[in-house]
Amino acid sequence: MKLKALLVDDEVHILNNLSKVLPWEDMGFEIVGLARNGVEALEAAVLHAPDLILCDIRMPVMDGLEFIEKARECKLNSEIILLTGYQEFEYARVGIKYGVKDYICKPINYFELEDVVRSIAAHIREAIRKQSKEEWLEQAAMLFNENYMLHALLGQMTDERMQWLPDEERGEQPSVDGMLLLDLEDYARCSLSWTPHERKTWNVHIKRLLTELFRELVPNCMVLQVREGEWCLVLHSAEWQSVTREQLAEMHTVLMNEVRETQPELSLRMCVKQESVPLRELPALYQRMQKLFILHSPDQWIVNANGLLPERNEIQAEDGMQGWRFTELMTNGLRNGNPDMLLRVSSELKHYIAHSVESSGAHAEKLLHYLLIHLLREMRELQMLAADQEKKVWALLQGTLSLKELLTVILAMLDQSRDSLAAKKSSETLMMTAQNYILQHLGKDFGIQDISDYLGISCSYFCLLFKNHFGETFVEYLTRQRIETAKTLLQSSSKSITSIGAVVGYQERRYFTKVFQKYTGMTPSEYRSRESTVS
Known part of the structure; x- marks a missing residue:
């Protein structure tokens, strides 16, 4: 991966030397700009977002420190090396508060500068790698949590599945702080002429919009979709319980405006639950909220699911x-x-x-x-x-x-x-196909949506068939297959633990170790050591 460098100095010969003397290609850099003052440098920095900036201090129009200050105001997090005359050393120290990484005194020792640049390049690459790993872990955690909540909503929670809760929560009765069900009235008829791709794209768009809107209102929320034209928001924040009808009305207006831009005949209904609900009661609540839509007029945009309906009303x-x-x-x-x-x-x-x-x-x-x-x-x-x-x-x-x-x-x-x-196809045939798919893709990153698309059935139908056939959820089964395969490889091969983790679908060793330990009660190293002793 090429890194980007911006070179800034008002002296043309120094600028030329900086661009030609240092082995930028060998160090993995692409020079994206040459600037002779802070104004030119700021324009280039905003345009290219360089990873590294080499910048002189004394320049006309805008000096180096003012340029750095404005670059930070523009949220640029480039690493910076200051070029300074010896007499400006104290002046250069001011740059430290702007996150300057290092400084080089003039006249420039290019061997010293190359060493500094190589060191900073290694630091930048490590930071990028770490950020990518954190983003991957965050995405994996989000998908895991969404899948976890989807199983809870569909009534497919098991005692075994509870072992994947954080240690501090495992002894408690896990719950959520409320739920919001949204349903598009007349969606089935209005979407009749859409292709499957158009329906899927439109539903995903609305799901993303819901996520963006409600996370501004309640930071910790998750949007689940069991079927087309219906979305379920599971709220994990006590702030949800103080959200007012007026705030929901504003959200409803924004959503309706978005929906009616392309589908003017559709109307959106909300069913609101602003009380804590144990996870095990989510399936009953979900069905009850669907039932409330039936019992109330389609013209009623909001339905209250707090408390219980009196028996006489249901009669x-x-x-x-x-x-x-x-x-x-x-x-x-x-x-x-x-x-x-x-x-x-x-x-x-x-x-x-x-x-x-x-x-x-x-x-x-x-x-x-x-x-x-x-x-x-x-x-x-x-x-x-x-x-x-x-x-x-x-x-x-x-x-x-x-x-x-x-x-x-x-x-x-x-x-x-x-x-x-x-x-x-019988459910038996579908599940045999699913089992083969899992075994063939054990080392790859895939989920319920991928395997459902492969089988040609909906996610909710797949989850139902899978649980009925195997007696455990898809994630539980997949985890068990991966860990059992890992155990076999730990016993029979000399592959490293990192390699074995990757073979069974865990690209991050730390996460693989955590899952393995929760499943077996010991780390992969401990398991391999024990098995080698036994044999």
Whole structure:
């Protein structure tokens, strides 16, 4: 990697010597600019952001120290070597407060200067390497935490998974400080004409926007997405509990403006929980917040999930609750690949409608309309519905359908879902493919999204299938495979611990050692030593 150097001196012959006498190419530098005063130097520094600046002190227009001061004001963190006459030595010391790395007295000893530049270059490269490693670790930690919370939200937390919590938190009941669920009303219909790539890109864009907006309001928040058009914010800050409705209204306005720039027909709804919630209760809360969207009018942009709904209110909302029960049965049948459950939904739905036509036909019609949209959304997510078929259903919904016609469409789609499940790869086949993928990519950096895309299924569906098939989450399984492979290599090869860590997917030795120790109770070195003694 080439480093960038900027040379600054008002004496032309010194500037030429600096650029030609020193072996810049050999030292790994590219000279990005030559300047004869501080003004020229500042312009070049802002433009190129050099890693190293060699700068004279006494120059016309703007001297070296003023240039350095302004460079720091511009947030430039370049390393600086000052060139100074002997009589200016005390003057040069002022540069220390601006982070000057070293100084060279004139007349310049170029051998001495080369040694100084090489030393500083090594320092710069080490700083870059360290920063890159820290950024990589930060990114890895963020992805791990996001995956951890996604499993918690989907109800796939296990006691074994708790071992990866920090030591100081492991004995506690981990919790979050609240949750915010955002849902785009009518997303499934409005996104009908989008390609899969367009849908994915747009959803990722909204997720990033949510992250930026809410981190300004609450520093520690995480945005999760289980399905398209819906985002769940998990908050890890007590500040969230003091966020006002007015602040949320401002966020809602910003988000709606962004959404309606491209999708004017969509509307955004928020369901707010501003109370602490144990991690193990997140799945129930997530479902309850989805349920609250059903029980409240689509025109209501914010729904409060604090406290508990009184039982009498839930009884009064019988149609909403009945709709939620059918929703759960359909979702479980589709996502678990259970055609018998879908058959049960068809039977119970016909029975329910037959008994509700006379007493509450309008309520029944509203329920079927909601169930049909939910079914469309789920079948799209699980890739059970061709785009042209989905368009036909939405075209039907644009007209006026009778109760009987709505029921007929839903029953036909449930039948198609059962046929699709029969024709679809069995979960056994999918999981065997997933297992092979993991073994072939053990040393690479990949996650749930990568393997889900490879299998052609959604992330949430993959997580569900994986947990049901292997009895543990994807991350737990992947970690176990990596550590077991590492144990074998530690016993049977003379590779270094760093090399073995890299082979099984851990590029950073310190992180590999930490994971290995948590899994086995000893460091890789201790394990290798013990096994060599035994053998």
